[in-house]
Amino acid sequence: MKLDIKLSSSMFKTLKAMTKEQVVAQAVKTKECNRMLEVGNGKGRDFLGWLHFPSSVIEKDMDDIQLTANSFRTDCEVVVIVGIGGSYLGARAVITALANSFGALKNERPVVVYAGHNISEDYLYELSEYLEGKKFGIINISKSGTTTEPALAFRILKKQLEDSIGKMNAQKHIVAVTDKARGALHNLAVKEKYKTYIIPDDIGGRFSVLTPVGLLPIAIAGINIKQLIAGATDMERATSSDIPFENNPAELYASTRNELYKIGKKIEILANFNPKLHYVAEWWKQLYSESEGKQHKGIFTAVVDFTTDLHSMGQWIQEAERTVFETVISIASPKYKVEVPLDSQDLDGLNFLSGKRVDYINKMAELGTQIAHVEGDVPNIKIELPELNEYHLGQLLYFFERACGISGYLLEVNPFDQPGVESYKKNMFALLNKPGFEHLKPGNEIRSKLYDF
Numbered sequence: 001m002k003l004d005i006k007l008s009s010s011m012f013k014t015l016k017a018m019t020k021e022q023v024v025a026q027a028v029k030t031k032e033c034n035r036m037l038e039v040g041n042g043k044g045r046d047f048l049g050w051l052h053f054p055s056s057v058i059e060k061d062m063d064d065i066q067l068t069a070n071s072f073r074t075d076c077e078v079v080v081i082v083g084i085g086g087s088y089l090g091a092r093a094v095i096t097a098l099a100n101s102f103g104a105l106k107n108e109r110p111v112v113v114y115a116g117h118n119i120s121e122d123y124l125y126e127l128s129e130y131l132e133g134k135k136f137g138i139i140n141i142s143k144s145g146t147t148t149e150p151a152l153a154f155r156i157l158k159k160q161l162e163d164s165i166g167k168m169n170a171q172k173h174i175v176a177v178t179d180k181a182r183g184a185l186h187n188l189a190v191k192e193k194y195k196t197y198i199i200p201d202d203i204g205g206r207f208s209v210l211t212p213v214g215l216l217p218i219a220i221a222g223i224n225i226k227q228l229i230a231g232a233t234d235m236e237r238a239t240s241s242d243i244p245f246e247n248n249p250a251e252l253y254a255s256t257r258n259e260l261y262k263i264g265k266k267i268e269i270l271a272n273f274n275p276k277l278h279y280v281a282e283w284w285k286q287l288y289s290e291s292e293g294k295q296h297k298g299i300f301t302a303v304v305d306f307t308t309d310l311h312s313m314g315q316w317i318q319e320a321e322r323t324v325f326e327t328v329i330s331i332a333s334p335k336y337k338v339e340v341p342l343d344s345q346d347l348d349g350l351n352f353l354s355g356k357r358v359d360y361i362n363k364m365a366e367l368g369t370q371i372a373h374v375e376g377d378v379p380n381i382k383i384e385l386p387e388l389n390e391y392h393l394g395q396l397l398y399f400f401e402r403a404c405g406i407s408g409y410l411l412e413v414n415p416f417d418q419p420g421v422e423s424y425k426k427n428m429f430a431l432l433n434k435p436g437f438e439h440l441k442p443g444n445e446i447r448s449k450l451y452d453f
């Protein structure tokens, strides 16, 4: 088994406020938390299906997903992935990381686009306009089957598809990924005879990227799902509680970030030096903030793309409140090679870089940033992947999931619920007069809670 993700950390060289020994001192407690996941005796124990999901995925199920994906790849110019939160971010993370950044502009087919992750009228108008006259399909993903944003987008897109190719043909170009028995999407899919994939009961949305929720869109984008699962399966073994603490990346990461939290580092910034990782970070942001942000506790999660954001957020990170630490995802080797050309005139003064690879310059930016931030009292955790491919991404996703479960238990919260998310929904439904929400305060009373300066 290969464990290719390397984890290292640089702590306060200047303050000496936290040491490696402090992290190692948490080994027993951290391991206990990891065992709680394995034994299933912790909080949220009904939602641990993701823990051994990678190693239990059957070849046959992946082949079936691949078959469906192939038919969408053959039949559609565009595939719309409808979903929000855990029913959207994982697929977008993997597709953005592994697909060509300019694929759509190079006329690679199918183009994958997203809907149901906002309620913007302009976004939906422009999407419908883009789809006009194109052969398109829809993958509608919702665990609960009742989330407003995707339901709304789907209603609009379904009508457009039916109007364009007729109801019978539209049925063949729509797939639902949802609960096996409950929710409006389940009922609709049964009635309309859509091909359906099931999200297991015991896997919550933000832990579902390696189920059909993520695998189907990822396969539609032409990405190798078997390699993704292979990486996740190896990481499942590498993060088991049998693996010694010092060699267990999930335990080390969970323990380090909790120790940092205890000494006042309340914000974790996930940084990358490759824009392809932007949505991996967005996926991570949901995973950790929904899992840990409760009972007035939890690390606040933020995302930066470097070097882009060094020219905006960089100032804050270097010199503002010292409440942050940084976790950097670093890719050791890029896929392609680009060298800086020699310019005989050297008008831009860049000849000192001629012959150097762009990635070498990026790596020096990364090292320079790490040194500057650690010196500026921003502790740094580094997660290194040998390269950005299906296998290592599968490892990374599972690593973050496992560490999240452990970290939530270290914080003594239930990492598998998200009760706080309901508050805005209730107000919104009451304001919209949704049936069943009449008992809540009517619109004007809700509005009267607000006051202006």
Ligand SMILES: O=P(O)(O)OC[C@H]1O[C@H](O)[C@H](O)[C@@H](O)[C@@H]1O
Pocket (backbone or CB within 6 Å): 084, 085, 086, 087, 141, 142, 143, 144, 145, 146, 147, 150, 205, 206, 290, 418, 421
């Ligand atoms: O998959 P769904 O049931 O549509 O849920 C989509 C998302 O929306 C909710 O509000 C939750 O906060 C998320 O955890 C969930 O991933």
